[in-house]
Amino acid sequence: MTSQRPRPAVPLRPETLPRSAPAAVGVSSRAVLALLDRLAGDSVECHSLMVVRRGHVVAEGWWAPFTAQRPHLLYSLTKSFTAIAVGLAIEDGLLSLDDRIVDVLPDHVPDDVSDQGRRLTVHHLLSMTTGHDTDSLAEAWELEPRDLTRGFLRVPFPHREGTRHAYDNATTYVLARMVERATGSGLPELLAERLFTPMGITEAEWDRVGDGAAFGFHGLHLTTEAVAAFGELLLRRGRWGDRRLVPPSWVEVATGRRVATHQVDGWSDNPDTRCGYGYQFWMSRHGYRGEGSFGQLCAVVPSHDLVVVATSALSGGGETLLEPIWECLLPGLDRPDDAADDAQLADRLRGLALARPSGTLGPRHPTGARVVASAAGPALPDGTPVTVDPAERGWLVRFTASPGVHVDIEVGHDDWRESEPLGRPVVAAGAWQGDVFVADLYVITTPHRLRTVVDTRTGAASVTWNVVPLTGPDLLRHLQSPLMTRPDVA
The missing domain is CATH 2.40.128 (Lipocalin)
Known part of the structure; x- marks a missing residue:
């Protein structure tokens, strides 16, 4: 029988980001409390929340049984990390935005590839403007169960490339394979060497397809603080302390609006969905974001020197969390409260917990x-x-x-x-x-x-x-x- 208390999944390590009282960096504790009240009132099942202002963590909480040391599946927030890996390959001169799938991965090209399939480039994949109408993932895997890249190129393209955005998981899978072919390194290994290890992030875990390759479009597990550190890296245009880990030009290009977006069938109707798309980043009414299904969110707001990270179990996507952040948190910036309010917030954050089933020990027989x-x-x-x-x-x-x-x-x-x-x-x-x-x-x-x-x-x-x-x-x-x-x- 194990201990009744959950044990950490990874060893404890020094904190990656510095801490500060909310008032010291101009954040209203009452605003954060209002955000917590709003999430509870909306019956949002949050697992963690971290608010970073001016490079300092000012609010952090985990709803028990979730803990700070535990990595959490990010779903499609993984895509934003793959985009950074593309930028590293481009910086090294091993890949370019104009490189074509058929040239980088010739052994994964079907014999009957269309002319449009031959024209598709890294840019089209990053911006999800390959010409598919909807997500091609299921159809691509059905067409080619053992080669998703080949299946992706076999799915018909109803629109000309570069003309229309359609959220398409398979594009990021193909990007990951192109990065690996160009660099000679697996995606997890490349990001560990160039990004995670220099940042002190040691707990990255990856889900994989049957042949062992990382998905690229989802499957990365990181702690909340590691995701917040990633947001800070983007906010500082690729700098981590005194080191430049990512070219500032690539951060600017990837997190800028590259294409217009439209309301996606089955997604929550939210204005942030329609703010545009960059290179595997969503634009928002305030700044930009990496986002994963069921409420995995890394929102970066450069105008307020702000990063907000959440992990959740929503029935929809992370855009559901944005309205409460914009309406509750943003009005409290540069309006600090007093030390008593900061202490009240700290107590609230320490006591966060998901409800356990109530009842008795009941019968003591099988x-x-x-x-x-x-x-x-x-x-x-x-x-x-x-x-x-x-x-x-x-x-x-x-x-x-x-x-x-x-x-x-x-x-x-x-x-x-x-x-x-x-x-x-x-x-x-x-x-x-x-x-x-x-x-x-x-x-x-x-x-x-x-x-x-x-x-x-x-x-x-x-x-x-x-x-x-x-x-x-x-x-x-x-x-x-x-x-x-x-x-x-x-």
């Missing part, structure tokens, strides 16, 4: 049920056996995925308990509510949580995601580290 899977993306197949065995101040929940294949997850009562059933940490708490056992299982390095309900009256269990992972609902896949999202890619 209980069993079978999953009744919902029609929409079940985490476990219909009929999967679930058992709840009492343990010291908690339980051991077992999912029998197949004969002889068991997934055991430790669940605490009135506290969070951590286990690693298949390599990726899960932090869980639960309780009995009459004849029903309820547990929340956080796949803690991601935005995703499983609510497990076992009803002893009916013998039925449900295992459902708070937000279904974009890489599919299969629980077993998401408990593995590193995540191999496409098992059909050899």
